[in-house]
Amino acid sequence: MRLQKVTGFIVYGFPLGEADQIISCFTSSGNLIKFVAKGSRKVKSKSAAAVQLFILGEYVIYCGRGLPILRQADIIDSFSPLRRDWAKSGAAFAAMELCRLLIAEEARETQVFKLVMTYMLHLKTEEYDPIVFDSFRLKFAASLGYEMGFSHCAQCGNPLDSGWLHWPAGGAVCSRCQGRNSPPVNKENLILLQALSNQSFSQLQEQYSPAQAVAATKIVDSLINWLTEGKTKAQAFRSLFERER
Structure with missing residues (x-):
């Protein structure tokens, strides 16, 4: 088995079938990766919370044929204060959208990741x-x-x-x-x-x-x-x- 552990922000989730999602994650190595989170759209899914938009998490994925498959997910920071504030959550969504649109799969944009982290932490403690x-x-x-x-x-x-x-x-x-x-x-x-x-x-x-x-x-x-x-x-x-x- 080819297991890989990555840390990153969830920037997008696309429905796949009845219960799965294709997840886009901006990793700490500065790359944009995609993986399949099986069953993550089910109400009782263990991985559902960890693949929500702008969650910072640690993800173990299996790399085989086709898209990697999520095997384990742990939340590092849910940025819950942002989710309770309409303006902050909107700004966080916009930040994740920029990552999705402008970061390439093998970009190694580590400075961008640090910038996103800095802004998200600022939003967490300061007013929008x-x-x-x-x-x-x-x-x-x-x-x-x-x-x-x-x-x-x-x-x-x-x-x-x-x-x-x-x-x-x-x-x-x-x-x-x-x-x-x-x-x-x-x-x-x-x-x-x-x-x-x-x-x-x-x-x-x-x-x-x-x-x-x-x-x-x-x-x-x-x-x-x-x-x-x-x-x-x-x-x-x-x-x-x-x-x-």
Whole structure:
């Protein structure tokens, strides 16, 4: 038998047959793996709790022909405070969706895993803050190699007082380098984006106004939409879970 033990976050579960699921797990080694959790949709299943969305667990899987089969599952952290809070659970869902859409099977994105862990632990102890959520998403993109610059033109390197957003170029660009249909961005928002990129979650917590949060959301949403090629669903209902705050 080829048994393998992995630690990771459950990022997705897809129904298989009447009682099984195909589970996607973002592991501590930075890879996205899939395995079959047999019987996990049954009410009395021993593995049902351990394969819920954004559970951090330890999983023993059997690797044979086809998809690996789950043999044992132990919960490390259920993040129960997030499950009792609509906004926090929405943010956690969005974080897991980014992992599912942007992490490859053999990616070895260990820095991304550490970032996700840091954000989940922050959500567990602090109030949901849209600014921190957008900081997480910017840093997630940067950890995957899509670090965006907002202090100098991403094309020619000239300092920016204002500019235009052009994600394929690597962030904000000047008037000479702006692409077709590039949206403008003012100095205040450039400074805000630099802070989101560089400051820690605790430094950003509850430090910005609602108007600044709205501006950041619009900009970071456009980045994530570009990265995921419009496949993200979490952004569509973000306004619903933030309305509860």
